[in-house]
Amino acid sequence: MSEFILERIFEKVDTLPPFPKTAQRALELLREEEVNYKELEEVIKTDPAIAVNFLKLVNSAAFSLPQKVDSLLKAFMLLGTEQIKLILLAAVASKYFSKDLTGYGVSAKDIWVHSIVCGIIAEELAQLIKLPVEKRESLYMAALLHDLGKIILDLYTTLEAKKFYELMEKNPEDTFMQIEWLAVGVDHGMVGGFLLKKWEFPKEIYFSIRAHHDSDLMIQGKIPAMVALANILANMLGFIGGLDAFNYSIPSNLLEIIGIKAEELEKLLPKIYKRALLVEKFLV
Ligand SMILES: [Fe+2]
Ligand SMILES: [Fe+2]
Known part of the structure; x- marks a missing residue:
């Protein structure tokens, strides 16, 4: 891959729509000690796509509301602040994952579901x-947007698809990140991290995105480790985010960094799987 193409890849970052102002303002309101829910509703309503997807997600049963809701305000009353943030960011992710990622062999819906399941x-x-x-908040944002770099790299992975498959066949032991480097000279974690850094998000967020396929970087802190584990588990459970669903295992030190035992994780898996299925079912 020539330097010229790499330059083009990073230039393409500028063509992505910026992180929505609506979501930025909503997050600001949610950080206040006393959240003004009426104002929050007004703000979210200014972006109909986010508002519609917020309600769709809330009513998906994956968030176990006691009843179906038809207004944002009613939903806020039943959810905690952190859950509102998670659902809001999941609704924002849909704005980016609106096209199939041909080069990664994944549909728009599947990459959105994969992202929400990670959340x-x-x-x-x-x-x-x-x-x-x-x-x-940092954890949810990094988990929901961890594969954003794929949107930028998709054009190149589509062009190099044949090379990708050949490389995967020839190097079955390689991780997806290694194959990406061989094929296009960069990986989608790096591109996504670069994007979030450009959007001026905290380091914890862009570093976690940068690190999610890098076994050395993902163990540098709890948040990157949790994002990486979320991605691994989502892929292992079948909610795949593309070609990188192959060759997955949990690095031995990842759970240690997060501070959970393998038995605790095992116990949690049925609940995660059930919620993931509900998301998938309701987002058709
Ligand atoms: Fe990824
Ligand atoms: Fe992923």
Whole structure:
């Protein structure tokens, strides 16, 4: 891959729509000690796509509301602040995952479901280890947007698809990240991390995205480790995010960094799987 193509890949970052102002403002409101839900509703309503997807997700049963809701305000009353953030960010992700990623062999719906399932796993892991609430927003954002780099790289992976499959066949032991480097000279974690850094999000977020396929980087902190684990589990459970669903296993030190035992994770899996199925079912 020539330097010229790499330059083109990073230039393409500028063509992606910026992180929506609506979501930015909504997150600001959600960070206040006393959240003004009426104002939050007004803000979210200014972006109909986010508002519609928010309600769709809330009513998907994966968030176990006691009743179906038809207004954002009613939904807010039944959810906690952190859950509102998670659902809001999942609704934002749909704006980016609106096209099939041909080069990665995944449909728009499947990559969206994969991202939401990662968000849900992150939520379950955060509850399990009692991650401080102020850390959860970064975790959810990184988990939901971890594959954003694929949107930018898709054009190149489509062009190099034949090379990808040949490389995977020739190097069955290689991770997807290694194959991506061989085929296009960069990996989607790096491109996604670059994008979130450009959007001026905190380091914890863009580093976690950068690190999600890199076994050395993913163990540099709890948040990157949780994002990487969420991605691995989503793929293992069959909610795949593309060609990178192959060759997955949980690195031995990943659970240790997060602070969970293998038995605890095993116990959590049926619940995660059930919630993931509900998301998939309701987002058709
Ligand atoms: Fe990925
Ligand atoms: Fe992924």
